[in-house]
Amino acid sequence: MMFKILILQAWYALSDEALEKQIARDLMFRRFIDLSLSEAVPDHSTIWRFRQLLNTENLLEALLEQINHHLEQNSIIVSLGSINIIDVSVIEAKQSRKRKGRNGNNTQDPEADYNVKIATDGKRKTTYGYKMHANTDEDGFVKKMTYTPGNVHDSKEFDKLLGINKHKNKNKIKTCGEVYADSAYANKKNDEKLGKQNNKVLHRAYRNTPLTDRQKQENKQRSSIRYIVERTFGLLKQHHGLAKARYLGLERNKTRAQLIAMSHNLKTGMNIFKQMRSLGDCYAQ
Template sequence: SSIYASQTGRPSYPLLTLFRGLLLGVWYRLSDVQLSQCLYRDLLFRKFCHLELGGDVPEASTLGRFRSQLVEHDLWERLLGEINRQLEAKNIILTEGRINIIDATPIEAAQSGSGKGKDGEPKRDKDAGWHVKKNSRGVLKPTYGYSVHTGVDEDGFIQRQTVTAGNLHDSVERDTLLLGDEDALYADAAYSSQEIRDKLERFDIADQVQRKGYRNKPLSAEDSKRNDEIAVIRAGGERPFATYKSRYGLARTRFMGLAKNMTTYGIAAIAHNVRKGAKFLTLYGLPDQSSAG
């Protein structure tokens, strides 16, 4: 079915215009209202979105409806795949010999308090859940919200992503993030199990998952050293989360419900890869086709 709400009435804005608008909203941390205002007065915003000088611009409600259509048709994953395919075609993303670094981070829900609405029902986001994780000081910190799970390559391009309720363990989405053709899988000890070791061996993928100790069976000195070596590369998997939270203002969800947040963070992943690809081109230009990959 068409992503357009109606086949009648005034002409719709091109889908690419609306999509580019959402990317600008992520990069500049803009609400739909703020984005619409910037499209009206900022010539560079107009140029990026292919809007004519002096012409109409999408209103906030139009941008919101377009995002809702992306949610309804579950299109973000296909869009991320297409963006990555184009980056691969230009040898900006290299697939030969690539690694996969998987990780997850908690995101606080927009409605995480215990209050109730006028109807007596809890205002808390029903699709979210409690996530408990140690902070940098080793103190357990509970967060009511979601978990964003990503798989990135060594250059920081996001290859796979998903969002779950915060109460689900990180390892639940392990298979979703696996590509199947990576040379090596890097992950922290939360993903460590005999099952994953056996699976990686079947797929001939190098096991770079950190080991964890157990009660009455602490880590050996050899495993501790191995974990330290893996941590150097595995740390690259946390950089997209820092971008989401500090640069894009997505440390807290903006919408209620799993589907909407899946799309919101999916658009953020696309914005992340497009920006990284553009930076790559600015610094290095297009790779030599004969020598790349």
């Protein structure tokens, strides 16, 4: 029941207090978590403690894998021939500016950091916060994710997102399918890990070495696939409140992001299941 409560929280972007009130007065919420009218609603402190327990016991990554495995068993996620689309999204910290608190202390989140991005118009955009790194498939399901301070380079989480199996004498990739990513991930080490067949990382132009016409065409095609992960981040921010961190500290915000990723996968899975059932009804007629 408690896990279902956290999924509801992620779906509707509710605080612990607001979630407690919503369960108390919404019959649909009660029905979803199998809570009868005569049963007491878990209070916000209980919700908080259960969420912290999932983190301290390191259960969240396994839960995401279990959800994805369940969706795969029901033919909603396609694993054979699945592709990997990797990207990162910057999340503003709850306290992003340096301000003095009541005791004169700096209230800025000490575990976040600055991310500097050059926009298409050449201007620098600086954000104090965190980064969510994600690997999605072609349907936008989050396969793996990590969470870091904003100053960590995108490529640092590449191995974790792809589940690279490291050996003493070799470094092989543990994945089936092509890997799409922007040019921030383009380097010699990643090229060797992926091999020519799986490497769909955008080509990078260097000083005195512009892109060839073929590379430009390949980048255009790869970008048309890569937008899927950008769309996923857009949904997580627009509908689940991921644009800004809710808590202070990396671990608590990482836990929230992991639960949001799970809720997104379940919601996406339900939508695909409805489409499959609708098509089945059409063929039956």
